[in-house]
Amino acid sequence: MSNKKKVDIVIVGAGLAGLTAALELKKHNYSYVVLEARSRLGGRIHSTISSDGVTVDLGAQWIGPHHKRMLGLIEEFGLQLVPTFRTGKTIYEMQGKRKQTNGKLPIMSPIVIADIMKMKRKIDKISREIPSGAPWTSKLAQQLDKITVAELIKTILLTKAGVSFAKLLIEEALCANVYEVSALDFLWCIRAAGSIDHLLAAEDYWIAEGAETLINRISDSLGETIQLNQPVQRVMYNEKKVTVYTGKESWQAKKVIVTTPPNLLTRISFDPPLPARRVQLSERAGLPSVIKLICVYERPFWREAGLSGTAYSDQTPVKLTIDSSPLDGRRGVLTILIGGDSARQIETLPLKLRQIEVKKALVRLFGEKAAYPIAMFEKDWSAEEWTRGGYATHFATGVISQFATSLTSPVGPIHWAGTETASEWRMYMEGAVQSSERVVHEVIHEITKE
Structure with missing residues (x-):
């Protein structure tokens, strides 16, 4: 292993929390490195483009009108917001009955x-x-x-x-x-x-260029400070310094900011070991199961039937659909979310059978035209090695009151960020940014005291 490199702060994870923490540290002229286990940036944000140029968000996508930090970043980096299409009726399938309504509640x-x-x-x-x-x-x-x-x-x-x-x-x-x-x-x-009501308005907008474009533009502004394919394996620390080891290199710093989901913390060896309560919290912090699919159609045919594209169902594996069609209407795009038990059941099927089951559910909701997408995209976040679920950690009974006191408490030079640690908009991209805002303030305060 090469000689230790020195920076003021090591950031573990190049998702939104890690990158916005780096952005803030850069403004304050602190040196840092961002270490990312994946071969890509973004963490739970991941976008791609279809063969005919349609943006597809396979991870975190939506932004609400109260997400002031995200709205600020979108403006700062010159991106365009698209309002989620809401015109027309929403479909609700509950208790074996299918209902349509123009309001926020079924009839x-x-x-x-x-x-x-x-x-x-x-x-x-x-x-x-x-x-x-x-x-x-x-x-x-x-x-x-x-x-x-x-x-x-x-x-x-x-x-x-x-x-x-x-x-x-x-x-x-x-x-x-x-x-x-x-x-x-x-x-x-x-x-x-x-x-x-704020929570129910959290899917009002999405980024026309794809959420990962925001990640890439933040990254471009940071320069050569992000290291991909660098999973952190070991963290050695005392009150004055910390050394972070990957399989390739090591970094010595005054502080480390860990932004990974709590469930992945168990994959890092800490020396000395973390306090028992912090370890037990991580051991109880598995993410729920979720699969996100995108169906691209020749056109948004559901609009012709007076439907908004939003559908909720407890009768099919598909729990929610939302219209994510481009503004110019050149293609119809349905975003499909499958979570919980349904995700765990359907993920056991081969890909072709999964797609058949999804199309059956869409036909039930939107009619025969839904059986013929021109392209389908899928992301099983539970199978993603460096995530293992989505959208964010939720705790079973007894965990928060007994163990979550350690969720944001620094351990020596180790500080915690990520949407799970947010006090505003936990679970959302806005929460990830808010957590980085908090942790950078915390770290700078600690460094200036030394």
């Missing part, structure tokens, strides 16, 4: 709608009792961390249709069954977004 009885509105108000009220940066400190933490999301919604909602509707939307958002996730985890997400 249901006034009693069910009142039940759902009551749930939204109740959840917003409870979530305001949870500190977004430290939910484990809430007076309600222990109580909420003992029950699942399934138990929470059943205690609030009085109607079966209301429970089905809430389950449909929440399971898509979490990529997990409502009985798998702590109620505290879910309410923390709501708190970090500001409200349920």
Whole structure:
């Protein structure tokens, strides 16, 4: 192994959190290196282009109107936002019934709608009792961390249709069954977004050039400071310095910022070992299962039928579809998300059979024309070696209240970032950027004290 290289800060991970941390460190004239295990940049952001020039986002894609940091980056790097197509009816499949509606709720009885509105108000009220940066400190933490999301919604909602509707939307958002996730985890997400309504508006825009274009433009502005194919294997540290080893090189620094998902932390050897609570948190931090598919059609035929392209279903493997067609309408693009149990079941099939199952589901939702895409793209994020799931970590009962106190607490010169550590918009790209903002401030403060 070559002699140790020296920088002020080592950043582990070249996803959005790592790259925006580097961007901020560069502004403050600190030296740094970004070490990335993959052969590409972006982490959970990954885009490609179809043979006829249609942008395809296989990873994180959507941006909401309240994502001020992402909106700032998009403006700074000269990218174009596309509003998600919402004109027309949304399809809801629940309890064996298919409904279409022009509103935000499917057509249901006034009693069910009142039940759902009551749930939204109740959840917003409870979530305001949870500190977004430290939910484990809430007076309600222990109580909420003992029950699942399934138990929470059943205690609030009085109607079966209301429970089905809430389950449909929440399971898509979490990529997990409502009985798998702590109620505290879910309410923390709501708190970090500001409200349920904010959360439901988080898919309002996407980047015309693809989210990975933002990653590439940030990278271009950083120069020769990013090292690909450099999985970090070992971190040796004391209070004054840290040495980071990959299979090829080693780097000595004052601080290290780790931006990888918590589940991947177990693949790095730390000397001395990390505190037991931090290790136990990582061991309980597996990401949910998710597969994202893109179907490209000759044209957005669903619009001709008065449909928006948005569909929710608890009757097929496809949990959510959204229209991601280019602005000029030269092609129709349906983005398809399969999460939780459905993802785990369908990923066992060969690729051709998976595609057949997806097309069957789309035909059920949109008619026979959906069976004939001119191109299909797929990304199984659970199979991705350096991610192992998506969209972000959600915790089972008992984990946050017992172990998450270590989520953002520095360990000597080691600091933590990534969307899982965000106090605003946890799970989203905005959360990744907010986490880097926090950690850079933290690191600079510590360095200037020394």
